[in-house]
Amino acid sequence: MTVIALASDHAGVDLKSFLADELKARGLDVLDLGTNGPASVDYPDYGYALAAAVKDGRAERGVAICGSGIGISIALNRDPAIRAALCHNGLLARLSRQHNDANVLVLGARMIGLEVARDCLAAFLDTPYEGGRHAGRVSKLSCPPPAGGPAGSSC
Template identity: 45%
Template sequence: MKLIIGSDHAGFELKEYLLKVLRARNIEVVDGGVADETPADYPDIGQAVAEKISRGEFDRGILICGTGIGMSIVANRFPGVRAALCHDLYTARLSREHNDANLLVLGGRLLGKGLAKEILQVWLASEFQGGHHQRRIAKINSLDQKISQEK
């Protein structure tokens, strides 16, 4: 699995921590920015990461901003991206099992490092269940295509 992780300044500290967690598990991960806590606009980082997932350059991604809301809004504008803002283990698991989320979004100002690590581990370990959930994902993909054609 090839991962990319990015954050704005509000998520920088958590991003750096999760990078260490991922690398300690020998998971291939690319740091999509930012490089420090200098104020940065979440739409810029969200776009950079989501575009790479949309183009298939990465299998999955992680975005972190203050609450996770802004990054979620940005990321879900890109075809094929299913970004899920997760705040507990239940939402992390179901975002993968039911929604086939390929981008995990976290709120850096809302989650402690321990919970964020657990959320990430559950999200990475959970698999899409398919079945009737696949039908729903197909409908989302159809919406992506329809909207792209209308532009």
């Protein structure tokens, strides 16, 4: 069964719970990496935990949430195995899958409402990666350039 990892800071707890229910309604397994309450926490900790879950195969994809989505997105994208896309609408979520093979959807809980989040999640889950002309570019995202060289040349 497909496992989707969820992680949020304190600002994203309610949206995370809503999206967990959406995922379960689709018959997907949810790996909830926290946090689960309103006490202030540090979003990088949850971003790193989600990145590890996707990287080590405990989850096929992930959804990360913080207040704006920016901080947790930065934390996630520090791992070369992660392609986290901060999305504000379904079109961006669809394009992040089609063109960038995003493996983590990032949402800003204070930026979007529940219906937009639901649309983003549906597009993220239902859209396949196109590959083709995008494949070379996407491979460069996981293979940083050596000093002074072109991306992808050291992999």
